[in-house]
Amino acid sequence: MRDADIIVRVSATADPAAVRTARLGLLLRSLRDGGPRSRGRLAEETGLTRSVATGLVDELAELGLVSCEDAGRRGAGRPGIQVRLVGGAVCGVGAEINVDHLAVVALDLSGTVIAEARRGIDGRSLPPDGVLDEVADLVADALAEARTAGSTVTGITVGVAGLVDATTQLVTLAPNLGWRDVDVAEEVRRRLATTASPVPPVRVANEATLAATAELEPTGSAHSDPADLADRADMVVLYGEVGLGGAIVSGGRVAPGRHGWAGEIGHLPVDPRGRLCGCGRTGCWETVVGLRALLEAATDPDDPVRDPALTLEERLATLVERARLADGRTLAALEEVGSWLGTGAAVLVNTLNPGTVVLSGYFAVLGEWLLPALEARLAADVLAPRAGGTRVAISAFGPTAAVRGGALVSLEPLLSDPTALAELHGGTR
Amino acid sequence: MRDADIIVRVSATADPAAVRTARLGLLLRSLRDGGPRSRGRLAEETGLTRSVATGLVDELAELGLVSCEDAGRRGAGRPGIQVRLVGGAVCGVGAEINVDHLAVVALDLSGTVIAEARRGIDGRSLPPDGVLDEVADLVADALAEARTAGSTVTGITVGVAGLVDATTQLVTLAPNLGWRDVDVAEEVRRRLATTASPVPPVRVANEATLAATAELEPTGSAHSDPADLADRADMVVLYGEVGLGGAIVSGGRVAPGRHGWAGEIGHLPVDPRGRLCGCGRTGCWETVVGLRALLEAATDPDDPVRDPALTLEERLATLVERARLADGRTLAALEEVGSWLGTGAAVLVNTLNPGTVVLSGYFAVLGEWLLPALEARLAADVLAPRAGGTRVAISAFGPTAAVRGGALVSLEPLLSDPTALAELHGGTR
The missing domain is CATH 3.30.420.40 (ATPase, nucleotide binding domain)
Incomplete structure (x- = not known):
């Protein structure tokens, strides 16, 4: 359904650059969700012509997001180029601020855990600044691990047990933490800027919203039964x-x-x-x-x-x-x-x-x-x-659902526009 | 949005009869929601070619659902054929069974009330059969009034203050009436069959669902403000x-x-x-x-x-x-x-x-x-x-929202397939 949506959106626009970007994202999602395939099958399944698909796959390969290998001549057929996601090339980071614990996870494009950490806290007695110091610390460690693994971080999403204003991105109210109008994203970004430069985009979201995102991912729980889906x-x-x-x-x-x-x-x-x-x-x-x-x-x-x-x-x-x-x-x-x-x-x-x-x-x-x-x-x-x-x-996923969802949300911009990776390559790799 | 949906559905099918039916419905909805227009503008606004639109308008005119009149030659332009909905040609009937009252309304295609009645009852002491007799009686009167007005009834939808099983169409539970597993649609149909023949299709639905349908109709409350929409x-x-x-x-x-x-x-x-x-x-x-x-x-x-x-x-x-x-x-x-x-x-x-x-x-x-x-x-x-x-x-709409919604729902099949009117003409006109 998501693929169909993208195709509809693509065909509705006349801007060739937007069409190309959306098609790159479509190929990337298709490889993530459906596994490696021959270039011909990939073209067929995404509704692209073979020559268009070839050009786009080359572009993704240049970005380091896919690898192509010649599977050799089979029977009377033409040589089959196998296309495979290089999942580890990029990762998204999800963090969570809860009353009694903090957590962070970095997931690469194929859903593999690159870094993971958690810490018990007493969020009711610690002031917001102290909590933010601790969570920034956990995130900084995850960024360092991702860098060591050669994975570019596409973004950081911090889940909070509270109300997040969709417009201002402030944590308006977190009753159990006793927080009101805290700019969590900016506070985390500022703290990270002292160690990493440039800092990947930081966002904030409600933790349960992120947990639901994790449940919806096709790479998440195995939903083989259509009724279950x-x-x-x-x-x-x-x-x-x-x-x-x-x-x-x-x-x-x-x-x-x-x-x-x-x-x-x-x-x-x-x-x-x-x-x-x-x-x-x-x-x-x-x-x-x-x-x-x-x-x-x-x-x-x-x-x-x-x-x-x-x-x-x-x-x-x-x-x-x-x-x-x-x-x-x-x-x-x-x-x-x-x-x-x-x-x-x-x-x-x-x-x-x-x-x-x-x-x-x-x-x-x-x-x-x-x-x-x-x-x-x-x-x-x-x-x-x-x-x-x-x-x-x-x-x-249990208690890791929110951080997983945060990591997935952080990867979304790349799936919408894989060319954005070139900009990110600047300082975080 | 509804029009766009129809166009997408139409273009997704290859069956020419289905395409024609959907286009007839599209024109009918467009005339209902947007008022009378020249044939040329109607074609333009529905995305049809002028010759296709002309053929379809002729078909709707033959069914008696629209009228065409020559608006005469204006300036150097070509003659403008004005197309107008003949709203009164058909009507839908909505009825309501509640604990302390029954109601019925017949609305024609343009939203005009053709017949309307209400009656106070004591649904807690009256057995289901008694209540059904009374509601069938009200509906029969509305059918007679519609016949007198020369309007073909496309269907009858009975709203009930209770749970309706989407599969079996039974009223599973109506706590305030004390009903369980009552086949309201069939009971009303059976009672109507003694006076009208053939009886238009009878359906049953939850009354609040029907009230919400009334709120959503473009012919309903005036929603001029886009934020309100x-x-x-x-x-x-x-x-x-x-x-x-x-x-x-x-x-x-x-x-x-x-x-x-x-x-x-x-x-x-x-x-x-x-x-x-x-x-x-x-x-x-x-x-x-x-x-x-x-x-x-x-x-x-x-x-x-x-x-x-x-x-x-x-x-x-x-x-x-x-x-x-x-x-x-x-x-x-x-x-x-x-x-x-x-x-x-x-x-x-x-x-x-x-x-x-x-x-x-x-x-x-x-x-x-x-x-x-x-x-x-x-x-x-x-x-x-x-x-x-x-x-x-x-x-x-106040207390009439559910019956209005029922009448609108009863008109839906005709808007999806205006050619169905030919069958309905058989006995109820």
Whole structure:
């Protein structure tokens, strides 16, 4: 569908340079998503003439993005030139600022991890400047690793557990961090400028939006079943962290809403007699399903699993171990969170009737213990028969979904215009 | 956008008959939405050659759907043939089954009302058969009026305050009527067959979905402001009746969800300590914003406004009069309902960030008294600045939105294939 979109867009424009750029991007995507192929088949499958395709493939090869090798004369046929993505030539960087952890990943064009790191923090006591120092530090390390690997960084996208203004790119409000109007992209760019020059473009986005982007990538979860693919074209992504992020996917794309504020599901009121939320209201959904709520129900304040120095992965590994050992308190807390997840998910299923509800972030790691209570609640609270036919799926990416999505988003400009690589080559390689 | 879609679909098919049919529909829509025009301009604006357009216009004229008149020779130009829709040639019928009222409307192709009727009922005490007898009776009268007016009925669409199975077309569940698995379309068809022959196609749909369809029609509310149009492409429609129906509009179309069950917002839980809902749960949104809740707060049980024999319009006129006279109890009840409307609407705005929330059904009639409390609640409960930029609009159609939408939906098959009219001419004209 994406290819078809590009062809429509290309044929709608009369500007030859724009047509060439879009065709280069089309070939690159096709090689990324469909694997290596002969030049002839590539031309055929992208609807280009053989001579046009040959010229464009040569251009991509000059940019270092593809390699061509002569597969030799087979039978009576003409020599077959095999075209293959040089995935490692470029990479996108995704970073995440959450309340209790920071993370970064660099993914190359073929989806291979070039660099990866995470760090536990206490984002509630650390001031924004301190958090930004730490995340810039993680990103700088990833940039250095990419440089060592000979991979050009196309961009950096920082996911934040908060509202991002689509126009100003400011983090307008991050309730659990206590941030208001922080220019995260500019702050990270400024810090990176002291070590790297030039700094690749830095963007900021809502972390759940990025997690949904990761779910949609064809190089992501294996979606061999067409029904599964259709179920994912209309999807709700629940991204569990200290709080709860959400994203709505409609027609195969993350729906931003009219002014870019869609997906703020964490503050859906589910329990008016409940606890105070970071947003100042009472009984928001995230106060009963966020990792903070789970930890408070499953552990005592002095439990080592609450140590702020732990990375999220270490914390979750301990909880998984306790659940596997059938620890009563852990299982009861997971059932409670699963049930509340179902209460809120039922609102979304009644409203949107999505094909799939995806459990992402920390929910994915603990999914097998959350699912039974969640599905029971959905069956009870969704008016349509059989919970509206909506499936609940567990993300394959877990807590890395947002950084993966950030890396993928950072690669997008190159896929739209591969010639942009020439400019990037300046200083970051 | 709709025209462009048709052109894309047409050019994608190689079947000449399908191309002709789609072009006939394109011309008909263009004349309906853009008014009478010269044959030359019509050809130009629809992207057809003049000779093709002439042939198709002749065909539409033979079907009686358009008229052509020679506008005479102007200056040095060629004679201008003016083409004009014969709107009254056909009409669609929309009917509505609600808990306390039934309604029907027949709209011709240009949006003119050919027939209209409503009736107060007590749908909770009347068995389904009784309700269906009454609605079939109203529809039969509308069919007779259309026949007298010389208008061919293209179809009948019955809106119901309940869940409609997209596959089986059964009304799976109508909580406030107490219906389960009722084949409304077949029951109405069977009853009509005793008086009319052949009976035009009968369909069934959710009433809020139909109300949203009415909001989207270019012949509907005047949308001269492009920002208003963009705001309506992503829209939530709140259809107030005894309960509360909803529809989500995304990208200019009513979003059905993966299995057709989207829009069930009436049972969003807002008040766990609240009152029992018709669905068996407690504290559903509709228990505090439905007309039943308003009447219980604003009137005593023996108040004449609660008389089941009143039509909805009569009941609402009395409430409007009391509000205009600043009756304290009425105003307090409206403020309470407005505030609860805002509580639930905030959930939808946080989730979807639509351009517009439309107050339809009974909400539209009482909108000016509901709005202040609703907007105050939205401002408080939406996390994004300025309530996410979402506007609240009052529908121009009020309680007639669902029947109007039903009539428009009934005309759709003719707009997709005007040649289908030949078959319909058989018995209903």
